[in-house]
Amino acid sequence: MVFGQDKSSRSWISLICVLLLHCIEETTCNTHCSRPLSRIVRNQLTEHFYSVFQDRNHEPHSKCPLHASRDLYRIQEGNKTQEYAAKWVCHFCGKAFFSEHHLDVHFDNKHSDKLVKGSTVCLADFCDIFRCDVFEVQRKDYFWEKKLCKEDKLMVRKRRCEALMRSCLPQGNLSVGEEFEILETIGSNTCSLLNCKDYWKRPHNDISAWKIVLYAVVSPFFCMGLIVYYYAIWDYYYGDYPLDTKRSREEEESFSTFGNYRSTPSHLRKRYGERPLMY
Ligand SMILES: *[C@@H]1O[C@H](CO)[C@@H](O)[C@H](O)[C@H]1NC(C)=O
Numbered sequence: 641m642v643f644g645q646d647k648s649s650r651s652w653i654s655l656i657c658v659l660l661l662h663c664i665e666e667t668t669c670n671t672h673c674s675r676p677l678s679r680i681v682r683n684q685l686t687e688h689f690y691s692v693f694q695d696r697n698h699e700p701h702s703k704c705p706l707h708a709s710r711d712l713y714r715i716q717e718g719n720k721t722q723e724y725a726a727k728w729v730c731h732f733c734g735k736a737f738f739s740e741h742h743l744d745v746h747f748d749n750k751h752s753d754k755l756v757k758g759s760t761v762c763l764a765d766f767c768d769i770f771r772c773d774v775f776e777v778q779r780k781d782y783f784w785e786k787k788l789c790k791e792d793k794l795m796v797r798k799r800r801c802e803a804l805m806r807s808c809l810p811q812g813n814l815s816v817g818e819e820f821e822i823l824e825t826i827g828s829n830t831c832s833l834l835n836c837k838d839y840w841k842r843p844h845n846d847i848s849a850w851k852i853v854l855y856a857v858v859s860p861f862f863c864m865g866l867i868v869y870y871y872a873i874w875d876y877y878y879g880d881y882p883l884d885t886k887r888s889r890e891e892e893e894s895f896s897t898f899g900n901y902r903s904t905p906s907h908l909r910k911r912y913g914e915r916p917l918m919y
């Protein structure tokens with residue numbers, strides 16, 4: 641018995657060792673910078689960060705980690721185009737791929753020399769500030785996340801975010817007002833969303849406008865389709881007797897509005913209201 645226990649505990653220890661080694665390997669080998677997550681951050685920067693500087697004819701400080709020139713994947717991402725829904729082209733060699741993921745793998749395998757040299761900035765490292773988890777999976781409600789949200793934890797992130805943005809203010813002589821205005825504008829889509837109320841908000845105003853148009857166009861067709869469909873079903877079950885008897889029944893019905901007449905069409909008409917059906 642003692643021997644057996646000893647054996648099992650030894651196997652447990654070895655299992656734990658293997659797991660530990662595995663974890664250590666994972667953390668040391670995984671210096672890899674996630675491309676999809678970097679893309680989420682990059683898209684937000686393009687939309688709410690670089691544009692703010694461009695509009696004011698400024699450039700972020702060269703020491704700013706978010707400066708476009710320091711993005712590890714800048715050259716590769718700039719040499720990538722999507723021609724159709726399922727055609728992604730590599731500009732370095734002209735090869736095309738079915739998906740962005742395959743092109744990313746190709747970049748890793750064939751064009752790793754095109755990474756930005758001397759860059760230490762992996763945009764995915766800023767995911768906690770740019771809320772990659774909200775953009776990554778498209779979900780409707782975040783019930784438990786909202787319930788378990790810790791305001792003070794997000795406050796720490798917000799402070800980090802504000803410090804980061806301040807480090808990006810343009811070089812040179814900006815007035816205090818100008819600096820404040822830039823920080824406000826950049827922060828409105830990043831730092832100021834880092835609280836439990838706004839964290840799960842997604843900017844989808846443009847998408848919703850587009851959706852409204854789509855619904856407006858599609859819903860009449862859908863309703864027509866439904867009407868045709870139900871008419872077809874009705875016709876299939878109740879409408880397959882000769883035309884002349886139908887007509888005579890209709891006449892009969894119009895004379896005897898109520899009573900013992902039990903034909904199915906009038907049943908149906910009673911059930912679905914007195915709407916006249918077109919033939
Ligand atoms: C594409 O790659 C070349 C180097 O091969 C680089 O000089 C150029 O800036 C890249 N294009 C973009 C838009 O980044």
Ligand SMILES: *[C@@H]1O[C@H](CO)[C@@H](O)[C@H](O)[C@H]1NC(C)=O
Pocket residue numbers: 811812813
């Ligand atoms: C900043 O302002 C000072 C004087 O107010 C001027 O001498 C200097 O050239 C300015 N620097 C820049 C980068 O505009």
Ligand SMILES: [Zn+2]
Pocket residue numbers: 730731732733734735746750751
């Ligand atoms: Zn290529």
